[in-house]
Each structure stands twice: as C-alpha cells, then as structure tokens.
Amino acid sequence: MSLRFKSLGSGSAGNATLIEAKDGHRKDYLLVDCGMPLRTLTARLQQAGVEPEQLSAIFITHEHVDHTGCVRQLAPRFRIPVWMSRGTFIGMESPDFDGLLHWTRDGDTLAITGFQLQPYTVPHDAREPLQLRCSDGDRILGLATDLGHASAHVIEHLEQCNALLLESNHDPQLLAASNYPDFLKRRIAGHLGHLSNEAAGQLART
Secondary structure, three states: OEEEEEEEEOOOOOOEEEEEEEEOOEEEEEEEOOOOOHHHHHHHHHHOOOOHHHEEEEEOOOOOHHHHOOHHHHHHHHOOOEEEOHHHHHHOOOOOOOOOEEEOOOOOOEEEOOEEEEEEEOOOOOOOOEEEEEEOOOOEEEEEOOOOOOOHHHHHHHOOOOEEEEOOOEOHHHHHHOOOOHHHHHHHHOOOOOOEHHHHHHHHHO
C-alpha cells in the first residue's frame, strides 16, 4: 500500500490537492478542493496522469472561491461524490449537486474507497472550515492549508502523520509593508486568517 499527494494549485489563484491511495494494481484518487476553472483543473489532473472520471471523491474544505472554484461543474459532469460541512454548503449559498452531496463534520471518520478520512475543524474565517487527516490504512497524510493559528485541536490531528501538507502564507513584515488595504492585512494576519512563515515552521516542528 502507498499514499501519495500532489498540489495542483495553491494560493489566491486557486487551491487543489490530488491524493492517491495505491493497493497493488488498484489506485484510488481523492481531490481536496477545486479552486480554479474546470479547464485548468482538468489539464492539471491530466498532467498528473489522472482523468476527472477517475476521481473517487471530492472534499471541499470551506466555501472561499479559491477552494470551491469549479466543483459545481466538475462533480455533476463526471458524477463524483462531494463531501463538505453544512456550514460550507450554506456559505456556498446551497448549490444543487444532483444527489452527489454528502455531509461531514469534525469528529467523523469517512471510509471512501481506498481512503480513511478524519475531518477536523480549524480556526479560519469561514462558516465551518475543515481540514483532513487522510490514511490508506498504513500511512497518514495531514492537511492544514488554511488556518489562522495552530490550535491544540489542530496539533492533535497532525500528530504522528507520516507527511504533512502545510500552509506557509506570509512574512509579517513584508505583509505590513505591502500595498494591500489595511482590512486585508488584518484579515491575513489575524487569529482566523493564515499562518505566517514562522508560525508554519513552529507547527512543523511540533
């Protein structure tokens, strides 16, 4: 058995992560977030050797557009099940997924084809944001890509992971000196915003 991942995009232009669980000749694929146009995402999947119809599931972490992107088009077109929190669904203004939508929340354990998923809440400025602890039954991958600080709950879920996909978002001094408007600077650096480079480093060492 093996567990691999590839970032298909990160940042305000769009976020998406492809995770592969392999058991012998069997491969299962999970897509975490779809924050870019469908054509762009399809091309990046294909560059990774995966066609959209091979995806076993889509997991949406929260409702911000750089994470939801093309999920309304991708899931129905290829009949891919979608998991998200109820808060994220409301934040997306309750779109119709034609029977493909599944709810999840902090504390759940999801068995989806070759994956065992444990969603957990993170401090971020969204309605009910979730990140993931993902396993193939052998190895564990932790995802922590949009959070304002490393809470005890976050640290607990990232313990004993074999690999970690971790956001490192900004340098506080460069952010303060940037041309961003003040409200955006406060949002990024805030308790529910994004990790600074130093904070991400501290979390990685924990």
